[in-house]
Amino acid sequence: MDGPxxxxxxxxxxxxxxxxxxxxxxxxxxxxxxxxxxMVAPFDWDFWGMPRDPVPVDAIPDIGENQQIVFTEWMGRSPQDVEDQITYPLTVSLLGVPGVKTIRSYSFFGFSSIYIIFNDDVDFYWSRSRVLEKLNSLPAGTLPEGVRAALGPDATGLGQVFWYTLEGRDENGEPAGGWDLDELRTVQDWQVRYALLSAEGVSEAASVGGFVKEYQIDVDPDAMRAYDVGLDEIFMAVKMSNIDVGARTIEINRAEYVIRSLGFIEDLSDIERSVIKVNDNVPVYIKDVAKVSFGPALRRGALDKGGAEAVGGVVVVRYGYNPLDAIKNVKAKIEEISPGLPKKTLPDGTISQVTIVPFYDRTGLIYETLGTLKTALSEEILVTIIVVIVLVMHLRSSVLISGLLPLAVLMCFIAMKVGGVDANIVALSGIAIAIGTMVDMGIIVCENILKHLDEAGPDDNKREVIFKAASEVGGAVLTAVSTTVVSFLPVFTMTGAEGKLFKPLAFTKTFALLASVIVALTIIPPAAHILFTRKAAARKLGRYLLGGLLIAAAVIAAFWLAWWIGVIIGALALYHLTRDYIPKRVNSLLPLIANAVAVLLVGVILADHWLPLGSDKGMARNLVFVAVLIGGLLLFFKIFQKLYPAILGWCLRHKIAFLSIPCMVIVLASMVWFGFGKVFFFVPEKFKSNTVWSAVAHSFPGLGKEFMPPLDEGSFLYMPTTMPHASIGECLDILQKQDMAFQSIPEIDSVVGKIGRVESPLDPAPISMVETIINYKPEYISDKDGHRVRFRYDRRTGTFVRDKDGELIPDNHGRPFRQWRDHIKDPDDIWDEIVKAGRIPGTTSAPKLQPIATRIIMLQSGMRAPMGVKVKGPDLDTIDKVGLEIERLLKEVPSVEPTAVIADRIVGKPYIEIDIDRDAIARYGINIRQTQNVIEVAIGGRRVTTTVEGRERFGVRVRYARELRDQIETLGKILVPTAAGPQIPLIQLAEIRYVRGPQAIKSEDTFLIGYVLFDKKPDHAEVDVVEACQQYLKAKIDSGEFVIPEGVSYTFAGSYENQIRAAKTLLVVIPLALFIIFIILYFQFKSTVTSLLVFSGIIVAWSGGFLMIWLYGQDWFLDFDVFGVNMRELFGVHTINLSVAIWVGFLALFGIASDDGVVMCTYLKQSFQGKTPASIDETRQMVIDAGKRRIRPCLMTTATTILALIPVLTSTGRGADIMVPMAIPSFGGMTIEILTMLVVPVLYSAIKEFGLKSDKSG
Incomplete structure (x- = not known):
């Protein structure tokens, strides 16, 4: 019976x-x-129809500002009119809304966009209600008559997840054409747009490109004069000829009939036959004084695909909705409506049907980032299994520890679902960097259980033995996890973009660690009791059941994976089934053989899945590389474990000499972080002039600073601008030339460009702004998860085998097909090709941007570049001049890319001003309003009415014919009617002149503002570049070369602000987190000295993290080949800047680094309890004995952490740019942390020895 x-x-x-x-x-x-x-896992799994409710998924977190948009349209009005009469009064009113942080306003030709930025703690939909409340309570007269401000969609620019074009395609899906741009736009506006808007999760579906069809009435002033007809009469005649009415019902023969009088315009003739007036009993029709036709409405945007104009749209996901689910819903809706889209038969008999063709789909990026993480997690788990098997050397316990690791990951997914944490590249990286630590908990518990079972007698109660073993290390496990969780408290205190970015990671890492503790303390003990303490009959039955399962697994593996895997598993099955019949002498070796076979099996699976050298090197070389890499490190740990007593003995005898090593490491790390000069600032100047000092200072300049390493999205967003005076035709011509040049680059997959704006409040852009989405091919042909697809390869000829149609033939045993030219090594090389191809006179250069990153930048700063200067001033002319001067100066800064420095050309738009002479119009009895009405209708045209044609609506517009209003001379001939009857030419009533004016007017909190955009050169950090620019401008101001006019100020803005804010936060909370860790250690050991000993491990590990970052920046580091593969390329070695991602990696390291110290100090304390050594030699021997007892689990936890991160460091898939920097500090820190296994015992022994000497002297 079990104990009580x-x-x-x-x-x-x-x-x-x-x-x-x-x-x-x-x-x-x-x-x-x-x-x-x-069921809730974020990956695209499908288990035999199991119901799925996955965690919401996106590529990266939405780190944009908490904003609402107020959009106001005032067609035909200049930016200055819009600014004065709409933007400014609205901005002043909205400043009083509670929770507002700042308001950015933009006044463009024909519309106003106001971005209201709220504090992050303000609820998104609560802020919408407050804005609506304010708009509905505006005083009368705040806005011009007939103008209404509207709240934008409940989404942000980051929600633009799906872009598409409408194209005519044949039954084989090949382009067929046959559709005019106005036809496609009509289909988009009245069929496709509303269908996609009905998909769940969609906030807006907006149109772009093509021509909006409208009825155009081009009046003839001569005919108007002949018939004595005015514009206002034509206006009213058209308006009155487009109306339906109802006359209720009548009853006939006890049946009810609805009365409907038809009067809507149905075709051109209906307008032509509309009567204006009757002269001498002769009706004057519209056709008598005007030409009626279909034509395009005024457009302020166009779309181009590969050099040809196109029609398309963009789908915007509702704020807070799962983007992946929304895109799936959109695609389902497209599949539903596609068969019913219009089709026509072309002259050659081809049937061309309107088809929705996506050109930007974030699904690919989401799946690829998830695929990268899924691959990294799988490889980490396989590496961990190998480490556990080799170090534990107990197959059943290894299977137990390794098998429960996926369970902990699944439990983490459950916590994410319950806690509302979305899955993305950053959040799931928390699991990736925690895998090694997660398995450590199981190793510590399982290893102690095995040790106690080995020491237990045959009559001991095995359950009590297991309970005692688990209970003994339970406190240490909880303490270790507590310190790791506490180390991430600084992340939870982050605000702004960095908080939104990394809080999900902190949650997932915390969930993963808590799950690992739950598994270690609640599942491993009962599972160990079942596996390790069964009676002979149960063990025999279990072996037969396991043997049967292994045989089934061998058959499945042989058919579905590889025959040799089936053979290995079959050999294991045979061993379990025949174990009782094997001689004892041979049987004693079989567990070792079984471990070796298991390691070989897992190693082969890992090598086949990982293929670190590439599939072209073959399976054998990859297996050898994996075996040497992992086996070599494990051999090192084994040798260290074997030699540990001797090494520790030497260190105990030579404490000062040994402790100088970690002290030197700490000094080196300080030099890496701050720079050699700053660390040794106190050295006299006379010693700093020698060559040795200069060489060391050059080698240790300090780390560059940036907010975040960029995520490779697989697309570029090329955003130059044309000159402000360029017309939409000129801009479109430039766009088409650029797109054709981009499309000719072999690595480019598709090019779709846009000028101007989408019909959406989310896209305030003038026609001079170019946005071209350039999708480039992946380096290797990949599947949807980003995994390289292999194709049949003929080794004899060195070529890929193709079928009769010239297509590559998929082959799991073949090689991946590289799509880039030999000199193209990375996306930066592709960008260089794009920049060269995009150089066209009349356009500016463009900063290096990507679609998602650009939306985030524009949400955060309002600019379309990661760095820029905001110039505020009293008037636009002054701001324009100061901006151009700053542009000139910034081009001189060495770390700035000169071609990427672009100042807003604020006052560069040509205007034709009509200045009405009040005295002249007074002589003819005309007022300002009458004159303005004539100008507005005759030149700009006015929408008179709207036709109702089933589901479609088209405007009816009246104005002068083009040839009568396209020159300044003809404008003067526009006739203005007088009350007496005569019509006076406009030139007699007003002065018409050319002037320069603003293309757009920008302001922040009502203050006028202009932007100067710039970008850094490669291999320079953002924060360092901005600081260099600030210092350069200050120096120019101090020297008097740059004079700032009165009332003008400038500030630097961009993503670097997030880094500055995060650094200030971390400066406070990291020491606080370290203090809390110390307090936790104190509660564990009840000793300040012991807690400080454990704390020393954090400092040593911190130093190792910085040394690894420094090594990554050295040209010689890992610069050698293995089987023809350069190790720098394999491990992605490049200069690493100090970013928030790096600090998150350090925070993860701080928690892990104390674990070994906790375990070591716990046993040292237990060893000395109740025992008082009589001499220094006895003290040292007790320390050595304690170290020997705990070196194995400490090395196991360190080995799993280090080796589990190797697949992460070699990741090259989408999202690895963010994941790898977070792993580097942990990898470097845990590598150096081996010193802690010596530092802690040495310091502990030193304290005990000092106490012993004090007692003797006392």
Whole structure:
């Protein structure tokens, strides 16, 4: 019978005992958690129709500002009119809305966009209601008559997840054409747009490109004069000829009939036959004084695909909705409506049907980032299994530890779903960098259980033995996890973009660690009791069941994976089935053989899945590389474990000499971080002039600073601008030339460009702004998850085999097909090709941008570049001049890319001003309003009415014919009617002149503003570049070369602001987190000295992280080939800047680094309890004995952490740009952290020796 439950057990002990005594409950809960975890996992899994409710997924978190948009349209009005009469009064009114942080306003030709930025703690939909409340309570007269301000969609620019074009295609999906741009635009506006808007999760579906069809009435002033007809009469005649009415119902023969009088315009003739007036009993029709036709409405945007004009649209996801689900819903809706889209038969008999063709789909990026993480997690788990098998050397416990790791990951997914944490590249990286730590908990518990079982007698109660073993390390495990969780508290205090970016990672890492603790303390003890303590009959039955399962697994593996995998698993099955019949002498070797076979099997699977050298090097070389890499590191740990007593003995005898090593490491790390000069600032100047000092200072300049490493999205957003005076035709011509040049680059997959704006409040852009989405081909042909697809390869000829149609033939045993030219090594090389191809006179250069990154930047700063200067001033002319001067100066800064410096050309738009002479119009009895009406209708045209044609609506517009209003001379001939009857030419009533004016007017919190955009040169950090620019401008101001006019100020803005803010936050909270870790250690050990000993491990590990960052920036580091593969390229070695991602990696390291110290100090403390050494030699021997007892689990936890990160460091898929920097500090820190296994015992021994000497002297 099992022992009684103790009365003084801790809550942890009670949980462990409950789980040991209720294995069925634990087993059922495991099944529930596995099923639940599979159901909510963010990956695109499908298990035999299992219902799925996955965690919401996106590529990266939405780190944009909390904003609302107020959009106001005032067609035909200049930016200055819009600014004065709409933007400014609205901005003043909206400043009083509670929770507003700032307001950015833009006045363009014909519309106003006001971006209201709220504090992050303000609820998105609450802020919408407050803005609506303010708009509805505006005083009368705030806005011009007939103008209404509207709240934008409940989305942000980051929600633009799906762009498409409408094209005519044949039944084979090939381009067929046959459709005019106005036809396609009509289909888009009245069929496709509303269908996609009805998809769940869609906030807006907006149109762009093509021509909006309208009825155009071009009046003839001569005919008007002959018939004595005025514009206002034509206006009213058209308006009155487009109306339906109803006359209720009548009853005939007890049946009710609805009365409907038809009067809507149905075709051109209906307008032509509309009567204006009657002269001498002769009706004057519209056709008598005007030409009526269909034509395009005024447009302020156009779309181009590969050099040809196109029609398309953009789908915007509702704020907070799962983007992946929204895109799936959109695609389902497209599939539903596609068969019913219009089709026509072309002259050659081809049937061309309107088809929706996506050109930007974020699904690909989402799946590729998830694929990168899924690959990294799989490889990490496989590496961890190998490490556990080799170091534990106990197959059953290895299977137990490794098998529960996926369970902990699934439990983390459950916590993400319940906690509302979305899955993305950053959030899931928390699991990736925690894998090694997660398995450490299981290793510590399982290793202690095995040790106690080995030491237990045959009559001992095995359950009590396991309970005692788990309870013994339970406190250390909880302490280790607590320090790791606490180390991430600074992340939870982050605000702004960095908080939105990394808080999900902090949650997922915390969830993962808590899950690993739950698994280690609640599942491993009962599972160990079942696996390790079964009676002979049960063990025999278990072996037969396991053998049968292995045979089934061998058959499946042989058919579905590889025959040799089936053979290896079959050999393991044979061993389990025949174990009782094998001689004892041979049988004693079989566990070792079984471990070796298991390692070989997992190693082969890992090598086949990982292929670090590339598939072209063959399976054998990859396997050798993996074996040497992992085996070599494990061999090092084994040798270190073997030599540990001797090494520790030497260190105990030569404490000062040994402790100088970690001290030197700490000094070197300080030099890496701050720079050699700053660390040794106190050295006299006379010593700093020698060559040695200069060489060392050059090698240790300090780390550059940036906010975040950029995510490779697989697309570029090329955003130059044309000159402000360029017309839409000129801009479109430039756009088409650029797109054709881009499309000719072999690495480019598709090019779709846009000038001007989409019909959406989310896209305030003048026609001079170019936005071209350039999708480039992946380096290797990949599947949707970003995994390289292999194709049949003929090794004899060195070429890929193709079928009769010239297509590559997929082959799992072949090679991936590289799509880039030999000299194209990375996306930066593709960007260089794009920049060269895009150089066209009349356009500016463009900063290096990507679609998502650009939307984030524009949301945060209002600019379309990662760095810029905001110039505020009293008037536009002054701002324009100061901006151009800053542009000139910034081009002189060495770290700035000169071609990317662009100042807003604010006052560069040609205007034709009509200045009405009040005295002249007074002589003819005409007022300003009458004159302005004539000018507005005759030149700009006015929409008189709107036709109703089924579901479609088209405007009816009246104005002068083009040839009568396209020159300044003809404008003067426009006739203005007088009250007496005669019509006076406009030139007699007003002065018509050319002037320069603003293309757009920008302001922040009502203050006028202009932007100067710039970009950094490669290999320079953002923050360093901005600081260099600030210093350069200040120097020019101090020297008097740059004079700032009165009332003008400038500030630098951009993503670097996030880094500055995060650095200030971390400066406070990191020391606080370290202090809390220290307090936790103190509660564990009840000793300040012991806590400081453990704390020393954090400092040593911190130093290792910085040294690894420094090594990554050295040209010689890993600069050698293995089987023809350069190790720098394999591990992605390049200069690493100090970013928030790096600091997050350090925070993860701080928690891990103390674990080994906790374990070591716990046993040292236990060893000295109740024992008082009599001499220094005895003290040292007790320390060595304690170290020997705990070196194995410490090395195992360190090895799993280090080796589990190797697949992450070699990741090259989408999202690796963000994931790898977070892993580098942990990898470097844990590599150096091996010193802690010596530092802690040495310092502990030093303290004990000092106490011993004090006692003797006392």
């Amino acid at each position: 439950i103790g009365h003084n057990q801790s809550p942890t002990d009670k949980v462990i005992r409950f789980c040991l005594e209720n294995k069925l409950v634990v087993g059922l809960l495991v099944i529930v958690f596995v099923g639940w975890g599979l």
